[in-house]
Amino acid sequence: QKEVEQDPGPLSVPEGAIVSLNCTYSNSAFQYFMWYRQYSRKGPELLMYTYSSGNKEDGRFTAQVDKSSKYISLFIRDSQPSDSATYLCAMKSAEYGNKLVFGAGTILRVKS
Amino acid sequence: DAMVIQNPRYQVTQFGKPVTLSCSQTLNHNVMYWYQQKSSQAPKLLFHYYDKDFNNEADTPDNFQSRRPNTSFCFLDIRSPGLGDAAMYLCATSRGYDRPGGNEQFFGPGTRLTVL
Numbered sequence: 226q227k228e229v230e231q232d233p234g235p236l237s238v239p240e241g242a243i244v245s246l247n248c249t250y251s252n253s254a255f256q257y258f259m260w261y262r263q264y265s266r267k268g269p270e271l272l273m274y275t276y277s278s279g280n281k282e283d284g285r286f287t288a289q290v291d292k293s294s295k296y297i298s299l300f301i302r303d304s305q306p307s308d309s310a311t312y313l314c315a316m317k318s319a320e321y322g323n324k325l326v327f328g329a330g331t332i333l334r335v336k337s
Numbered sequence: 338d339a340m341v342i343q344n345p346r347y348q349v350t351q352f353g354k355p356v357t358l359s360c361s362q363t364l365n366h367n368v369m370y371w372y373q374q375k376s377s378q379a380p381k382l383l384f385h386y387y388d389k390d391f392n393n394e395a396d397t398p399d400n401f402q403s404r405r406p407n408t409s410f411c412f413l414d415i416r417s418p419g420l421g422d423a424a425m426y427l428c429a430t431s432r433g434y435d436r437p438g439g440n441e442q443f444f445g446p447g448t449r450l451t452v453l
Contacts, residue, residue, distance in 0.1 A: 229379075233377065257440045259440075259441070261444075266425075266447075266449065267446055267447065268341075268343075268427050268429075268444035268445050268446045268447045269380070269427070269444045270444070271441055271442070271443060271444075274440065274441050276440075313379065313380075317440055319434075323434040323439075323440070324382055324394075325380075325382070325442060327379035327380050328379060329377065329378055329379045330377070330379065
């Protein structure tokens, strides 16, 4: 079993839709959770960062962490074609040398 | 703008011919990381420097080495590239992980390596 599981997609939605992207993880020691957006042939760009459980909102993006279920989500409201990219979840624990553990990424396609 | 820069963006080398990839940063971050990312896979950490301290991942092949001559620059050396080393190589930086904001890593655009 991988430490972080993420559905690879692709997920295709119409412009304006609400998108839900998810990751599950197995290691309860993870404390820090991140979402990265990666456009084709580019490096990952940090979108959201949360610590422990709860919600965090930034513009059209909302990150949720449910540590009891070992489940994190990224919601994108009013999705735009420019949101089309691969979304990688990543998480970290001080117990594991502060190394980021990534999911394999979900490909999102927003159609105009 | 403060940033992480990688050169070259595309590198072609021959099987067994040494190659060096370069990363520089203007963020003045303590930590610099090298990741390998193959198509449709998660980035895989190879090693990182916390200031001058080198930290190798246990499963990183000996074929991969790194140098950090100063705060701003870090190099990835592949001594004898094999076909399986063709990938995107990503450099990332962060503040010291024991410092505020130290959990956030900022990535460069990557170098795509082709091995012929």
